[in-house]
Amino acid sequence: MIRExxxxxxxxLMELYMQxxxxxxxxKSPEIMDLWxxxxxxxxxxxxxxxxxxxxxxxxxxxIIPNLTHHQQPYAFVENVVTAExxxxxxxxxxxxxHAKELAQKENCYKMMLLTGSKKESTLNFYRKAGxxxxxxxxxxxxx
Numbered sequence: 001m002i003r004e005x006x007x008x009x010x011x012x013l014m015e016l017y018m019q020x021x022x023x024x025x026x027x028k029s030p031e032i033m034d035l036w037x038x039x040x041x042x043x044x045x046x047x048x049x050x051x052x053x054x055x056x057x058x059x060x061x062x063x064i065i066p067n068l069t070h071h072q073q074p075y076a077f078v079e080n081v082v083t084a085e086x087x088x089x090x091x092x093x094x095x096x097x098x099h100a101k102e103l104a105q106k107e108n109c110y111k112m113m114l115l116t117g118s119k120k121e122s123t124l125n126f127y128r129k130a131g132x133x134x135x136x137x138x139x140x141x142x143x144x
Contacts, residue, residue: 002095005047005059010036012056013049020082021117048099050083050092058083058092062100064107076104078114097130115139 005013010028017023026032039045044065050058060081067074078100083093104112114132116123124134 001051002099003049003051005040005049007036007040009049009056013047013059016056016059016082016084017080019085020080046100046103048096048103050096052087052092055084057087058096060093060096060100062103062112064104064109067110070110073108073110076100076107076109076112078112081114081116093126094130101131113137115141 010033014025018025039047044063046062046064048060048062049056061079063077063079064074065077078097081093081097101112112132114127116127118124128134
């Protein structure tokens with residue numbers, strides 16, 4: 001099932017995120033739970049998940065960003081695309097990205113952007129197959 005994250009999904013999502021850049025499981029501190037609440041309440045911040053037998057196996061984040069250019073059409077930013085290692089190559093991430101595209105179209109976005117830190121050709125080809133290209137824009141990152 002593809003759906004947006006629920007408030008009860010915190011642990012399941014964090015377990016999945018541990019496979020994204022070897023993130024540690026965060027302590028359920030008041031600060032983390034406040035951040036979780038703020039994300040859930042943000043109407044422009046969408047965490048999309050694929051759930052199988054009650055387990056979150058894939059996810060992506062899609063943020064809709066209001067915009068003053070391009071006839072004031074917003075754009076979407078996709079980040080944190082991850083699938084559990086034992087569930088890869090089964091279409092879960094594609095389904096999450098398709099849901100993100102539907103959200104962006106519903107919000108009248110004029111484009112979607114996605115960044116990946118991966119240099120693996122298989123990952124890059126996955127994003128190309130999902131409809132993204134790396135020719136139109138150049139991304140620059142400044143780590144803070």
